[in-house]
Amino acid sequence: MIDNPKTGMTLIVKTITRLTVGLILLFGIYIILHGHVSPGGGFAGGVIVALSFVHLMLAFGKDVAAARISKNMASNLESIGAMMFLFVALLGFLGGSFFLNVLGKGSPFNLFSAGTIPLSNISIGIKVGVGLFAIFLALVILEKSSKKEP
Amino acid sequence: MELHILLIFMIAAAIVAIEVKDLLSSVIAVGAVGFALCLAFLVLKAPDLAITQLVVEILCLIILIRATINKDLPLVIEGRWIFNTFSTLGFIAVFLLFSWLALKELPGFGEPIMAVVKKYLQEGVSKTGSVNIVTAVILDFRAYDTLGEATVLFTAVIGIMAILRRPGRKKRE
Numbered sequence: 001m002i003d004n005p006k007t008g009m010t011l012i013v014k015t016i017t018r019l020t021v022g023l024i025l026l027f028g029i030y031i032i033l034h035g036h037v038s039p040g041g042g043f044a045g046g047v048i049v050a051l052s053f054v055h056l057m058l059a060f061g062k063d064v065a066a067a068r069i070s071k072n073m074a075s076n077l078e079s080i081g082a083m084m085f086l087f088v089a090l091l092g093f094l095g096g097s098f099f100l101n102v103l104g105k106g107s108p109f110n111l112f113s114a115g116t117i118p119l120s121n122i123s124i125g126i127k128v129g130v131g132l133f134a135i136f137l138a139l140v141i142l143e144k145s146s147k148k149e150p
Numbered sequence: 151m152e153l154h155i156l157l158i159f160m161i162a163a164a165i166v167a168i169e170v171k172d173l174l175s176s177v178i179a180v181g182a183v184g185f186a187l188c189l190a191f192l193v194l195k196a197p198d199l200a201i202t203q204l205v206v207e208i209l210c211l212i213i214l215i216r217a218t219i220n221k222d223l224p225l226v227i228e229g230r231w232i233f234n235t236f237s238t239l240g241f242i243a244v245f246l247l248f249s250w251l252a253l254k255e256l257p258g259f260g261e262p263i264m265a266v267v268k269k270y271l272q273e274g275v276s277k278t279g280s281v282n283i284v285t286a287v288i289l290d291f292r293a294y295d296t297l298g299e300a301t302v303l304f305t306a307v308i309g310i311m312a313i314l315r316r317p318g319r320k321k322r323e
Binding site: 031035036037038039040041042043044047048050051054058071075078082085086089098099101105106107108109113114115116117120121124127128131132134135136138139140141 | 197198200201202205206208209212213216217275278279280281282284285286288289290293294296297300301303304306307310311314315
């Protein structure tokens with residue numbers, strides 16, 4: 001399916017996409033995980049993760065990207081991200097109040113520091129990335145099905 | 151100085167986006183406004199906002215170009231141009247008057263009047279352990295706002311999936 005010359009763009013675009021799409025996904029994950037140490041955070045990293053899948057879809061066509069993440073899996077992951085963020089919020093009740101930072105602070109400038117903030121970043125990253133990709137997938141499917149109408 | 155050049159460029163690109171006849175050229179001019187806004191955030195030393203603005207602008211441009219690349223919708227403006235011009239000038243005058251009245255009361259750039267901002271800046275690292283102060287504010291001090299924003303995005307995704315799903319489209323035919 002990935003080598004089908006009928007779907008997607010030209011060979012040049014496909015070759016460059018094979019080289020770069022993994023790096024873009026890795027950079028998005030880096031931005032999400034280092035949200036409390038360097039600029040960025042869950043929202044920006046999530047959009048970069050969504051952009052890597054959009055890149056894949058633009059270069060190889062709808063089927064290749066939809067085989068990686070289907071619409072149902074996107075919905076489930078979106079719900080899991082939202083529930084995870086709410087769970088982090090409810091975790092604060094262990095210390096007495098909503099959104100309290102109950103985990104250990106750690107030392108600054110470390111990756112494992114800042115208590116619950118990395119967990120919130122990861123959940124927001126999952127939610128935003130999968131949600132924006134689901135919007136793009138739904139728009140592409142709409143375009144596909146509206147062409148069939150007479 | 152750089153900020154003024156960027157602002158003038160953004161205004162010029164916005165006027166081009168309105169006035170140009172081709173729809174794709176108009177979308178690209180809107181993209182130029184967004185990227186200039188990203189540079190303006192960098193000049194104002196806000197890298198978090200610059201990263202977010204850049205990636206969201208790229209995603210919006212992809213969707214807009216995907217939506218407009220096959221459509222040719224020339225804009226036709228005929229008749230009533232005197233009324234249109236005078237009403238536009240009148241609304242611009244009203245907008246400038248009220249924005250002057252509102253902006254007169256704002257504090258100077260870089261001089262916040264709220265005491266809570268100083269508290270965040272002084273105690274942010276020791277209270278949350280997060281070095282990035284923006285993340286410390288949006289995910290610890292003001293996490294409730296972030297929960298609301300996440301709910302808004304979740305509702306938007308649910309709405310789009312519900313409107314565009316296949317069974318809902320079949321029933322109409």
